[in-house]
Amino acid sequence: MRLVVLGGGESGVGTAILGKKQGYDVFVSDFGKIQGSYKEVLIINGIAWEEGKHTEELILNADVVMKSPGIPDKSPIVKQIKEKGVSVISEIEFAAPFTEATTIGITGSNGKTTTTMLTYHLLKAAGLNVGLAGNIGKSFAWQVAENKYDIYVIELSSFQLDGIINYKPHIAIITNISPDHLDRYNYKYQNYIDSKFRVTMNQTEEDFLIYDYNDEAITEWLNKNNTKAKLIPFSLTDEFNEGAYIKNNKMEVKINHEEFAMDTEHIALEGKHNLKNAMAATSVARILQIRKETIRESLSNFQGVEHRLEKVLKIQNVQYINDSKATNVNSVFFALDSMTTPTVWIVGGVDKGNDYNELMSLVREKVKAIICLGVDNKKIIDVFGGVVDMMVEVDNMTDAVRMAQRLTEKGDTVLLSPACASFDLFESYEDRGRQFKQAVKNL
Known part of the structure; x- marks a missing residue:
């Protein structure tokens, strides 16, 4: 062969x-x-x-x-x-037949890395023999070749899912769906949505699909299509007999007639979107019957993911935040939504067909200045030019950070949340994030 x-x-x-x-x-x-x-x-x-x-x-x-x-x-x-x-x-399809391990497949437009890392953190803390694969760290195939894990937590992109035929995760998570990578899907949003749902296409009644109950694209797909998997919804606003939700500042998870509850203030990750990520990861932990005490401890000590709303430094009472992993508008929406002080926003890069108008109300409310960091910033300038007091274009990270420092006052925040891919000026979003952190440290 x-x-x-x-x-x-x-x-x-x-x-x-x-x-x-x-x-x-x-x-x-x-x-x-x-x-x-x-x-x-x-x-x-x-x-x-x-x-x-x-x-x-x-x-x-x-x-x-x-x-x-x-x-x-x-x-x-x-x-x-x-x-x-x-x-x-795809690699996942090739490697899956060569392992007997249980796999947990996590996909979505945003939140999948945090949810993957948090799920891995929960299972590892419980003493399970678990590997972390997919878009993070060592590839799944490489680990199947060299390691003997009982469980893999795999971050799955739509591109990896496009290349599956028979692969099925025992537990699938779809964190959310918003337009992204449309350049790879003939600019048809439905093609991208269908691609994400390939994660459940081979699942049986023995398997589980955990999903955001309030996500329009997800619920619409589930209304029109069937999956055999057992559905486990999560929500910030709705309650379920089977699923996860927030009520009276408590996260409640009900699975197989068992209940788990925890005060949200004890969850280390901040922001509403992270409560969703925590509900998804906790649902996995409960399906796998991990002890409640272990889950509580793990949720309260989880450190988060590099380049995702990562607090870098506070200088002259200005907080610098690295959200370089925000490569689409939806990610930036979460980031701006969680800002509580006047914000200087560093944005730009390779646009993947973004509609910036979705950010308009948040930009009006929270953003005092915009720094465009990209080769072609026309679209950003057209949309926000008349909305913020100050708009500046730069072509390297050092200038972006220095300019941001000039535009801030005590109590402000500088947020790198690009909404775009990084390939015009950087090797990757990691490279972009590291350059940002270095430039902040050099101030």
């Missing part, structure tokens, strides 16, 4: 290692450059690879192709492979 892996990054190299271990004839092809550390791994493991090109005769003879999530379906080589009738799958 010949396995061709497109993309020599984390998921590609992980898949190659697992494929080799399972006796496949493996070839890795990357149209760009392969990082030095990944090349070494491929060489040590005796896996054939190429970079800077896709050689058709080495690719089109595949029995199965694993496509890394970053490669779009419309790329020429992927079209050619599909025309030949060769199956193109």
Whole structure:
């Protein structure tokens, strides 16, 4: 069996290692450059690879192709492979049959990293033999090849879900759905929504789907389509006989006729959106019958995720917050909504078809100045130009942070929450966040 892996990054190299271990004839092809550390791994493991090109005769003879999530379906080589009738799958689909572990699959437009990390934190604290995979840390395939976990908590992007055929998580979470990555879905929001719901398409009556009961796109899909999974809703406003909700400043979770309650003030994560993330993670913990005391302790000591509303420093009584992971409008909505002081907002980057008007009321209420950090800021300037007192364009992080310092007074907040991808000026949202933190420390 010949396995061709497109993309020599984390998921590609992980898949190659697992494929080799399972006796496949493996070839890795990357149209760009392969990082030095990944090349070494491929060489040590005796896996054939190429970079800077896709050689058709080495690719089109595949029995199965694993496509890394970053490669779009419309790329020429992927079209050619599909025309030949060769199956193109994602890393998760490839790796799942090679492990007997239970998987928890977490997807959504926002909140999935925090929910994934929090769920992992809860299960690990309970002493379970649990791995963390997907978009975070070591790839799922790599861990299946090298580790023996009983449970995996996997963060799943829509791109990974597009490439599944038979994979099903025992517990699925959809945190929320809002327009994102529409450039990959022919600018059709429905295509993106359907992609997220692939997480439940193979689930049976034995499985669970945890979801935001007040999310319009989710509820509309569930009204029109069927899933066999047992539904576990969560909500800030509605109550359930089976599900999670907030009542009188208490989080209540009812699953299998058992109740769990905890004062929301003891939950370490701040903000309404994080109460939702906590309800989702706690629902998983209760399905897996983790002790209530362990859950309470874990929720009260969880530290949060880097680049997600991360408090960096307070300088001259101005709080600097790194929310570089906010790569869409919906994320920024949560961020601005949780601001309690006048805010200087650093925004911009590669726009993925954003509608900034959704932020208008929050910007009017909370934002005193906007700093545009991107190559093309026209859209942001058009929408907010007449709304804030001060609008500035910069093309590097040092200038953005220095300008922000000039525009603030005591008691203000500087918020990096870009609403965009980072690839015009930075390598990744992590790179953007780290540069922000460094620039703040240099003030």
